[in-house]
Amino acid sequence: MTEQDTTLALAPRLAEELRDKLIAGELKPGQRLSEAALSVGMDVSRNSLREAFRLLTKEGLLRHEHNRGVFVATPSVASIIDIYRVRRTIECQALAKAYPNHPAVARMRLAVERARAARSDKDWGTVGSQNMVFHAAIVDLADSQRLNAFYAQIAAELRLSFGLLADPELLHAPYVDLNAAIVEKLEAGMTAEASAALEAYLTQSERTVLAAFSRIDERNPSGK
Template identity: 70%
Template sequence: MSAVVANPLALTARIAEALRDRIIAGELLPGQRLSETALAGDLAVSRNTLREVFRLLTKEGLLHHEPNRGVFVSVPSAASILDIYRVRRMLECQALAQAYPGHPAAARMAEAVAEARARHAEADWQGVGSANMRFHAAVVDLADSQRLSSFYAQVAAELRLCFGQLDDPERLHAPYIEMNASILAELEAGRPEEASRAMERYLVRSERMILAALARLSTS
């Protein structure tokens, strides 16, 4: 019996997803140089496969290549942040507004809120941030679209890179735990339109806070 040959495109997609997940989890930081040798060994793939992954994530804006220096995790600009939040409003607010009662994703939203509260009690701000990211991924899952959920994974990775530039993780994450809880409460009470409006307010506040913090960094 002949050996099964792995589909190289499927392998590239799987490794790219693994690196996106590391960005979303805050394990890879904006501006960080990526070691091709170390990552290939860690992920158990060839360097050629990893180079394909780098090319894919560079197209997505998550990585960038500097000649004679290597591959680095991207540092989002203010313009990128504005675009990210424009996309988030379209995805998250619409998903909430059209959600049906008892959607399974609501349970994942509740789990993420509980996890964020637990991590907050331990002052684990990276953990709070990761739980918040899971909450918003579950919001997009309310739309029941695999394409939208996959697209949001890229947006979420870019978003985490925005967060990674800021040096006050408590202020960045703590105020939004109970805002997430309020959005969930509106959804569970059968008020999806109000949940959508609450998400709009959330996103406006979050966007302004990140842009203001980045402006302070640029003048310090």
């Protein structure tokens, strides 16, 4: 009974598989993805693979150049700034307008607690993924499927950038307690304060990521 009953379409499955590899860093920014090579590697036809490419291109994880092929998207300072702008717009508003009994609040708290436990174990991978869960839950406060889907996409793009950065401790550890403060303010009904705290959080996080990114980028300007 562990198998999938509903045979999902092939292209979305391929896209998911590729997305995982992109986020895991198995496929590196700037790298070209050969249709011929990948289609035999993944044991599917070129046509099916091209459908998957189109999906991931639309998500911003791949870049498509006509008659030249698809490449893993190369994060840039501009894209990071853009992504944080999106996050501030959506997350802060979701938090400001949230009502404190929303089911997503429980998920926020749970993510905070799990992140704290992982932090004591120095399990930075889990700290990072619980941080993602926390922010996805914030967006979920707005009760909008479309915002959720859009945010998932933005988060995947951001994780592509994170892949370039070396130090997950620096990247995620400092924010566990800030997250805790946010959820506490929210639970207390202080949505405006929670939102303000989140904005400060995001600004600080953006600065950290940009600084780390610039250090990489100036050594290796074109992302090869």
